[in-house]
Amino acid sequence: MVSCFRVLSKNLSDVKLEHASSPPRGWNSYDSFSWTISEEEFLQNAQIISERLLSSGYEYVVVDYLWYRRKVEGANADSLGFDVIDEWGRMVPDPDRWPSSRGGKGFTEVAKKVHDMGLKFGIHVMRGISTQAVNANTPILDITTGKAYEAGQRNWSSQDIGLKKRTCSWMQNGFMSVDTTLGAGNAFLRSLYTQYAQWGVDLVKLDCVFGADLDMYEIVTILKQLDQPILYSLSPGTSVTPELAKAVSGFANMYRITADDWDSWGDVASHFDVSRDLAAANLIGADGLLGKSWPDLDMLPLGWLTDPAANEGPHRASNLxxxxxxxxxxxxxxAKSPLMFGGDVRNLDNATYDLITNAVLLEINSFSSGNMEACVPI
Structure with a gap:
């Protein structure tokens, strides 16, 4: 396989400061912890990232999926009935794994500690509303009154807004879309993103909303609820075409254009063609949410990892x-993809560290231009 990209260098002084002016860089917990990470493990990784990787631009630390799921017998990546929700049907951190969340604090204290390290804090969320909230028929919070949402002389609840025929294709027990044609649906989404802002969240990775699961209504509706800037990431991105990417690029800062990338050569090789196509469509660094947007090739599964959807944390080296x-x-x-490292940095070997902090590669990632395929196999 031969794939050559033409890249041109650009000076830092030529780059305008704007939201996501270059591909975002950071660390995500999924490749090393799946859904099981605890507050202690997360903050240990964040501290090392602050000390060793922040100087190379790795500024985001992201808690990936199911931070609200109790880690108990019977719970797994697609189980039902083990999630922690508040009285309004919103996901809140599992207090056994995230003890600082007790008393309704959510991620407030974790975000503060991350900010004190000089980093930015991100969370993964699923589209819509949880099946657990719909089954419990929780009321919907009206943030303007602090009470249950009321319209048409009635109170609205989760069962009124959950679209059971539009569940997430890869987590059908977990989440379903919200009816964004209803005021109650909009009120629910607004209550979610108001809560994230109160916690101090800087990045939201919204899953099961792009690619084969595209839900433009929810993407656009969420943007209407945002009162402060966040880095907005869309995931996953199976079956992405340039036309589909163009539809969302202006509403996000990064968006996944591939399925989950794990530590196999087949996964890596599958990224060449889609990188070529998105580059040829002039989508690298296109106009995005309050700045630029970047096609996202997924995390870097390097270093010390776990397995997809595992119920255990890091226990093996990358197979690449x-x-x-x-x-x-x-x-x-x-390809100027966001660089989100996935390995457990508490066990970061020198070879992996040297690779992810290589100054030449990082300069290309941030400041090159005109990136496109320049030669093809003969």
């Missing part, structure tokens, strides 16, 4: 060879 790892981060850099 040294050459495959170099190829992956080189492609990601040339």
């Amino acid at each position: 060879t040294a050459d495959e790892q170099r190829t992956q981060i080189t492609l990601w850099s040339m």
Whole structure:
């Protein structure tokens, strides 16, 4: 396989400061912890990132999915009935894994500690509303009154807004779309994003809303609820075409254009063609939410990892060879994908550290231009 990208350098002084003016960079818990990460483990990783990787631009630390699911017997990545929700049907951190969340604090204290480290705090969320909230028929919070949402001389609840025929395709027990044609549906989404802002969230990774699960109504409706800037990431991105990417690029800062990338050469190799197509469509660094948007090739599964949807944390090294790892981060850099490292940094080996902090690759990732395929196989 041969794939060559033409890249041109650009000076830092030429770059306007704007939201996501270059591809975002950081760390995400999924590749190393799946859904099981605890507050202690997260903050340990954040501290090391602040000390060792922030100087190389890795500024976001993101709690990936199911931070609200209790880690108990019977719970797994698609189980039902183990989530922690508040009286308004909103997901809140599992207090056993996130003890600082007790007393209705949510992620407030975690976000403050992250900010004190000089980092930015992000969370993964699913589209719509949880099946658990719909089954419980929780009321909907009207943030303007602090009471249950009322319209048409009636109070509205979760069962009024949940669209049971539009469940998430890869987590059908977990979440379903919200009816955004209803005032109650809009009120629910507004209550979610108001809560995230109160917690101090800087990045929201919204899942099951793009690619084959595209829900433009929810994407656009959420933007109407935002009262302060966040880095807005859309995921996953299976079956993405340039036309589909153009539809969402102006509403986000990064959006996944591939399925989950794990530590196999087949996964890495599948990214070459989609990178080429999105580059040819002039979508790298296109206009996005309050700044730029970036096609996202997914996290870098390097270093110390776990397994997809596992119920355990990091326990093995990446299966990619040294050459495959170099190829992956080189492609990601040339394609100007966001660089989100996935390994447990508490066990960060020197070879992986040198790779993800390579000054030449990081300069290409941030400041190159005119990125496109320049030669093809003969």
